[in-house]
Amino acid sequence: RLEIKRDGFIWIQNYSRGKPLAPLKNIGETKKTGTKIRFYPDDKIFSNIEFHFEILSKRLREIAFLNSGLEINLINEKDDKKAKFFYKGGVSSFVEFLSENKTPLHPKPIYIQDLRNNDGAEEFLEIAMQWTDSYNEQILAFTNTINNKDGGTHVVGFKSALTRAINSYIEEHNMQKDLKENLAGEDVREGLIAIINLRIPDPKFSSQTKEKLVSSHVKGWIESVIMEKFKAFLEENPSVARKIIDKMIEAARAREAARKAKEIVRKKGALDSSHLPGKLADCQERASELAELFIVEGDSAGGSAKQARDRRFQAVLPLRGKILNVEKAREDKIISNEEIKNIISALGIGFDKENMDLSKLRYKKIIIMTDADVDGSHIRTLLLTFFYRYMFPLIEKGNLYIAQPPLFRVEKGKQVLYFLNEREMEGFFLKKIKENVEVRTVKGKIYNGDELFYIVQDFLNFKNSLNILQSHGVSLKLINLLLEFGFQEGSYFLNPELLKPLISALNEHFKEVSVIPDPDNGYSILLKEEGTLGNFYLLKQEIIESSEYSRALNLYKKLKDLLTTGFKIGDEYFISLEELSTALLERTKRGYTIQRYKGLGEMNPEQLWETTMDPERRLLLKVTIEDAVEADRIFSVLMGDQVEPRKAFIMENALRVKNLDV
The missing domain is CATH 3.30.230.10 (Ribosomal Protein S5; domain 2)
Structure with a gap:
């Protein structure tokens, strides 16, 4: 639909697949000017008709930067998410x-x-x-x-x-x-x-x-x-x-120091693909299209990987410890780092960013394989920083991958299962609640099968959201009051008058409640508990607008009538939904042996092959770049010298964390 305000009149015209359905029509007078175009994506033309707020934001921000003074407003009416792009400096x-x-x-x-x-x-x-x-x-x-x-x-x-x-x-x-x-x-x-x-x-x-x-x-x-x-x-x-x-x-x-370092290294053959690093266990395959290189964390994991691999087409290069953070180092330091020299030599494409010869690449797939813990994530990030800054063509051409080793092994009798993380494992046990369990409330209502499964699943998600909110300084008492009140209007923090009903409700439960100006945005609510040593809490707009609070509120509305009721399984009584959920999960785990891997080296070669290296069964993540500007910014924030941007990034995204390994 096209709507034009021009020359004192409002004109409209409707289209279908690019063709006008009727002539341009005058529907009234106006003193305004401008054009509005409203369209719905046609699934017969577009294979994907989903709009992604982040992708649109990146492109519209770019356009606003390139057109000084242009204002673009992006509004997602589904969840009231908004963004304004206006850059006077172009x-x-x-x-x-x-x-x-x-x-x-x-x-x-x-x-x-x-x-x-x-x-x-x-x-x-x-x-x-x-x-x-x-x-x-x-x-x-x-x-x-x-x-x-x-x-x-x-x-x-x-x-x-x-x-x-x-x-x-x-x-x-x-x-x-x-x-x-x-x-x-x-x-x-x-x-x-x-x-x-x-x-x-x-x-x-x-x-x-x-x-x-x-x-x-x-x-x-x-x-x-x-x-x-x-x-x-x-x-x-x-x-x-x-x-x-x-x-x-x-x-x-x-640069001159780096050139001399390269010369010294080349004389020793360390950067020459004809002189492969001693730690590299190469494969028999010479056709690069069929060969894979696993870059593995540590000698222990490297030993397991060398035994687990299919030596016909899989090579393994173990790294000792954490490689150099190239974001903070010049090229002469980088080229002198032993682990980086080994990677360059193994790949065979050289180290000249301007003249990298991908035709000499020795492996079609380069797979980063690190432990599924915090240290493993750090090593993986250091490697990704190196590849992004100095071997970007490998990412562009789709040669770089990340292996997904399991964190848990679960065994019962002859059944052996592997899980990537705790969430996936808990999901497996949660589904077993459907099997042969019947729960009765004190009022006689019976739950079993899928209905019982979804109740327990919703409660565990609800509890997880509460824990995340608490970890960011919001008391459980305050969260429960907000949920009972059904408060969800983050925009109210821009106008203290709109906060009065909430303030009135909170005054009944806290010693002091006051509205104070927020230096970042609008206003915040300061609360003090009863007692001489009562704790202070600060309720900010960002808490109410966080994904975790929104999720907690939606789940609270679904579970409200069940949270405090009693339940029975046979003659066994449970005073709350929390106690019932804990007992049901414990029952599903009976008879299972659960092993958490501390590292790849803990797996025997057979386990490592079947979970992480076998092309028929493994899971690989392909490293791609959707937004080069954002990728560059994130690498600078997380791996650069500046501490304040990194601290701000962590604080800004803390409430959005979904998988946290502590």
């Missing part, structure tokens, strides 16, 4: 967004803009860039708001001109005494975050996916703009120029 704000978890070398992004007439056609270029203390570059290029993931002529022109401009400035200001030779492009771009936003009519791309711009006239234009305007910026801001050039000189020294 691409400069985009750069600030990307650098928020890094330390900038200069306070504001450098902004360059040019508008020209090319044979009667208007062309627009804007570039924002900022150097940070990180060791990785991030250049995002867009043509007519389309992200060109593989770059193109605009990126080539930008890179070459940037290097020339810096070297020219160094020469003109006699700064070359600190250098043996001109700076290389990689030195100049170390720690650089840049956005190139190009708008041109009739752009030429290398393919229909528009991932690479090939319009040849763009390169020379961007080169001339950078040489003129970026050099002018350096002349006008000598202190900023000095800071970023000092970093570039340091990067050049590190």
Whole structure:
């Protein structure tokens, strides 16, 4: 449905599969202007008609950044989830967004803009860039708001001109005494975050996916703009120029150190695929399309994996301990790390990010196999950081996987079962409640089979939500009062008048209740327990809007009448649903032996093969990148030097945690 407000009138027109159902119709007068388009996805055209708030948010945020001053509001009316995207600073704000978890070398992004007439056609270029203390570059290029993931002529022109401009400035200001030779492009771009936003009519791309711009006239234009305007910026801001050039000189020294380290390592054959690492148990298969490499945590697990594997096509490389965090290290340090050298040598594709030769890859599947515990997760994250920063083409081409070893082994008689985590194992025992159990309430109501199963399942989920809320400083007493009151309006915290009914109810159960301004958003409620040493609690909007509180409230409504009633199984009496649920789960586990694996090394080779390595039965997770900007941000937050962004990330996402291994 199309609705247009223009020239004092409101016009509407309805469509079906792109064809108008009737002519444009005038339905009234208005003083407003604008266009509204409402559509429903057609399942006969689209294979997937589900809207994903996160995916839409990422794309709309991108568009808002690239169009300074444009406001976009995204509203999901199903769950009232909202997001507003408005960035007055445009691409400069985009750069600030990307650098928020890094330390900038200069306070504001450098902004360059040019508008020209090319044979009667208007062309627009804007570039924002900022150097940070990180060791990785991030250049995002867009043509007519389309992200060109593989770059193109605009990126080539930008890179070459940037290097020339810096070297020219160094020469003109006699700064070359600190250098043996001109700076290389990689030195100049170390720690650089840049956005190139190009708008041109009739752009030429290398393919229909528009991932690479090939319009040849763009390169020379961007080169001339950078040489003129970026050099002018350096002349006008000598202190900023000095800071970023000092970093570039340091990067050049590190590059030279890395080159020497590579030479030493190459002489020893450590990076040469013809000299494979001693710890590698290689496979017999020489066709890379059929071969797999398991990168395994520790010598113990490596020993089990070597015995468990099918040596015809499976190779095993054990790692000793945790590898270097490459997010915090320069290339010369990385190349000297023994475990990383072993990985590079085993893969056979070299270590040059610009000229990585995937045709020499020795294994089609590279599988990270670590323990199913916290340490294993940390090692896996360190490995993922290395592959993301230095072997990204392997992720792009779909070569990187994560093994899913079980955490539990359950045995009864000849029956042996494996479970990935505690939640999956508890789910197995929970389903057994359906078998031959009949429960009667004190009022005579009978529950069994599926009905009993769903009641116990809902209660356990309810209890889990309460525990998570309590772990974040909300008292059980307060949670129960909120649930009894049925309070669910997080937006009320923006207006203290709307909170009055809730305040009145809470006043009956707490010594003091007051509304105080919240520095983050609106207002919060401060509560104090009875007694001289009564505890204080702070109820914030984010608690009410958290997924766990919403889940707890929905389950409370379903279970309300059963939570405090009594139950009987035969002559055995249970005073509450909690006591009944605990007893039922204990009954289902009788006769079973439960083993929790502390590590892969605890499994014998046969168990490791059948659960984790056998292609017919194993479960692998393929590592993919859906949003490069978000992936880069997350790696910087979790693995970078900045502590505050990591702390903020943990606090922000604490209530969203679903699987927590303590």
